[in-house]
Amino acid sequence: MDTPIVILNYKTYLESSGIKALELANDLESAASESGITMVAVPQAADIYRVSQETSLPIFAQHVDSISPGGHTGSNLINTLIDAGISGTLINHSENRMKLADIAEVIKSCRDYEIESCVCTNNIETSKAVAALNPVAVAVEPPELIGTGIPVSQAQPEIVEDTVKEVKSINKKIKVLCGAGITTGDDMKSAMDLGADGVLLASGIIKAESPKDALLDLVSKL
Numbered sequence: 740m741d742t743p744i745v746i747l748n749y750k751t752y753l754e755s756s757g758i759k760a761l762e763l764a765n766d767l768e769s770a771a772s773e774s775g776i777t778m779v780a781v782p783q784a785a786d787i788y789r790v791s792q793e794t795s796l797p798i799f800a801q802h803v804d805s806i807s808p809g810g811h812t813g814s815n816l817i818n819t820l821i822d823a824g825i826s827g828t829l830i831n832h833s834e835n836r837m838k839l840a841d842i843a844e845v846i847k848s849c850r851d852y853e854i855e856s857c858v859c860t861n862n863i864e865t866s867k868a869v870a871a872l873n874p875v876a877v878a879v880e881p882p883e884l885i886g887t888g889i890p891v892s893q894a895q896p897e898i899v900e901d902t903v904k905e906v907k908s909i910n911k912k913i914k915v916l917c918g919a920g921i922t923t924g925d926d927m928k929s930a931m932d933l934g935a936d937g938v939l940l941a942s943g944i945i946k947a948e949s950p951k952d953a954l955l956d957l958v959s960k961l
């Protein structure tokens with residue numbers, strides 16, 4: 740991942756599911772090419788293959804289970820997701836929390852399969868703990884701000900700044916992203932001014948009247 744980075748988590752909004760997952764991927768692709776900023780699509784597992792067939796965007800999974808091939812009904816196996824087209828995955832999103840041992844296992848699998856790992860954390864302490872596992876990226880998101888439209892980079896700048904400081908002091912190669920409520924160019928600029936390498940976001944773009952315009956606005960002040 741080059742900086743600055745925009746990771747768009749599609750979650751399970753209807754506006755980003757099925758055929759709309761593709762439309763959103765097209766918006767991301769044009770916004771990425773017009774702005775020169777790295778943009779990553781994070782569709783639901785069922786939409787990964789169709790998005791990967793139609794775009795050349797980097798695609799992450801929303802979640803990978805810590806399992807090996809075999810009897811695990813209803814789980815997301817890393818091998819299948821890679822075959823479907825992912826080049827990385829979110830891990831431990833606040834809406835799909837994992838045990839520390841499983842986070843460590845999935846980061847290791849990502850390393851083994853040479854895909855990128857972006858571990859979501861809820862505060863500075865968790866960010867420090869996860870940094871010790873050497874993922875490619877840590878994305879700090881105060882859960883109470885997720886989906887509110889109140890940007891973490893402006894409402895809680897200290898959590899971004901201190902996470903950057905602590906994580907980089909453990910391993911300066913780890914990218915630090917922030918998320919929750921990020922929507923506008925000002926929100927992203929404040930995140931970058933606080934030392935973040937990029938943002939992880941969802942509703943502000945997915946629910947915008949024109950997601951492409953919203954994406955271009957997001958990166959307009961960099």
Ligand SMILES: O=C[C@H](O)COP(=O)(O)O
Pocket residue numbers: 748832880884885886887888918919920921939940941942943
């Ligand atoms: O994965 C994305 C984050 O949970 C942020 O969501 P949000 O942009 O809707 O607040």
